[in-house]
Amino acid sequence: MTLAERKRQLVRDELTEAALKLLASQGFEETTIDQIVAAAGVSRRTFFRYFRSKEDVIIEFLGHLGTKLRDALAARPAAETPARALREAFAVFTDTYHHNPEKSIRLARLTLGSPALMARYLERQTQWRADAGAELARRMKVDPATDLRPRLTAAVGFAAFDTALTCWVDGDGDQDLNTWLDKAFRIVFGETGL
Amino acid sequence: MTLAERKRQLVRDELTEAALKLLASQGFEETTIDQIVAAAGVSRRTFFRYFRSKEDVIIEFLGHLGTKLRDALAARPAAETPARALREAFAVFTDTYHHNPEKSIRLARLTLGSPALMARYLERQTQWRADAGAELARRMKVDPATDLRPRLTAAVGFAAFDTALTCWVDGDGDQDLNTWLDKAFRIVFGETGL
DNA sequence: CCTCCGATGGCACTGAGTGTCAAACATGAC
DNA sequence: GTCATGTTTGACACTCAGTGCCATCGGAGG
Structure with a gap:
């Protein structure tokens, strides 16, 4: 350099x-x-x-999580169900957060607690969700324009992730984010879907 | 007056x-x-x-949909599954939109297409989701602090709603919003959950 | 030593949003 | 009709975010 x-x-x-x-x-x-x-x-x-703004200082910590999620999803074995593959791909998030839990939880709390930051975060997440949906459509070999399933799987997965993240932050990280995420995925996709 | x-x-x-x-x-x-x-x-x-802002001019069209949703949910018969009750409660949304489809679709398109408007809309939706989750917890007779199911049911329901709304707008209202919503709910909750 | 380029700071400007104040105006009492 | 009251309004000044423009400084390389 x-x-x-x-x-x-x-x-x-x-x-x-x-x-x-x-x-x-x-x-x-x-x-x-x-x-x-x-x-x-x-x-x-x-x-x-x-x-570009005050928000960007914080949001930039998210880095290229979207791309990484998509890549991780593409790398999951084809034998896995879409829900299982998505759950495993979310490891790129939990791994990032576990790499520095205190800082991550502080940033997450800041984001969830500020409307402006939350808005920017959700803006990013919308893109990630679309990307994940497209990747799931490829994996499921269906046309995402006519079949709602890949998009809905991604949407439900992120809904589970958001809920898990909120629980993790509210509980001050007492329980692992992965534990919350497993619980949430099991509920929204059931034993069969996973 | x-x-x-x-x-x-x-x-x-x-x-x-x-x-x-x-x-x-x-x-x-x-x-x-x-x-x-x-x-x-x-x-x-x-x-x-x-x-209060430019956004508010548009967002105010949403009125008290949140309160209405909660009331509608509370009014559903106890025999219905949570998912079914939530689906039926979403009629307060589809009814409002069907009351003036062209205007609704224009407003929805405007909102989905503008980051600032979308942000304000999602801010509202977060509140609605929390309210619906609380109401579902009451209906399911569980403690929402320890049992993720009511919150996740609400979160998944709104994920389905968002997806349905996007399809409706993208398709220019060709198909009924209720049709999209039924499709989405059937996928995310399955035949059994409904 | 000189030239070129990137980083910086300063300035002016647009646009959102708020506090303050005085003028205008409808309302109600007498 | 007149006076007192409360609400609405416009005007002005201010803070803060964000952008364009330009002059300047300093390092890298010929």
Whole structure:
């Protein structure tokens, strides 16, 4: 990595760290971008050269989870039921979260608790859901335009995931996210569907 | 209704109509509040005395659907399965939409097509989902804090509804929303669950 | 040493949303 | 009819998000 690139990364990290600290202590809506840039020591204009909005600072932690989910789904053995394959593919989410549980739960709580952040998160999830639906259609060898099943399987899977995530956060991570996800999938898809 | 109240309603209608016309012709994000108030002949400040935001002009059409859904759910016979009761309760949505299909489909298309509107819609839906989950818990006589089933039933129901709504809008209302909803519910809950 | 390019900051602007205030106006009492 | 009251309105000023533009600085390379 060149010097310029490292400098750029430095500023980015500085902004992210300052934002995280302020958002955690004051809440999302109460924190202004002016406060963040003051804490990071850059101009307001520079902030927008790194992030499109305050929301983006947090949402970027999601990275390329959507692509990873789709790839993981495509990699599941064809013998698995769609529901089972989707459940296993969700491991890319739970793995990411388990890699740093405290931070993940803090970010998740922040997101679930702020309407603006939640909106951006759901916007992303809508895309992921569509991608997963398309991949399930391929796996099931049906036309997604006429057969609702792949899309509904994806939609139900994400509904289960959202519920599991909420339980996980509300319970302060007492129980594993995977445990919640297993419970939820077993209920929505039944023993037979999985 | 007093004269003052009727005058207030008049201004409100004027704003709604002006907004609807502009939003339909220019799109949601492209239309500014200044354009709306200019078309309605009131000041910008007055707009905000009637609506909290541009989004609210559209979102208010949803009215008290959440409360109505909950009431309808509570009114379903106890003998029905939770899924069946939820499906029948969704009639408050389909009835509202069928009361004026062209307008409903236009509004739905506008909402599904605009990130800001979609966000506000989903925010509302989250509340409805929670309410429906609570009502289902009562109906199922279980504690929603420990038993995921009522919440998941509501979540899956809304997932089915969202998918059905999208199909309905994408198909330009060619097929009844109720038809889509029946198809979706049969898939996600199966013949047994209903 | 000079040139070029990327990063930065400053400035001005649009647009959303809010607080404040004074003028306008309908309502009700006398 | 007149006066007092409460509501609605427009105007202005302000904060905050987000964008375009331009001058400047500093490092990389010839």
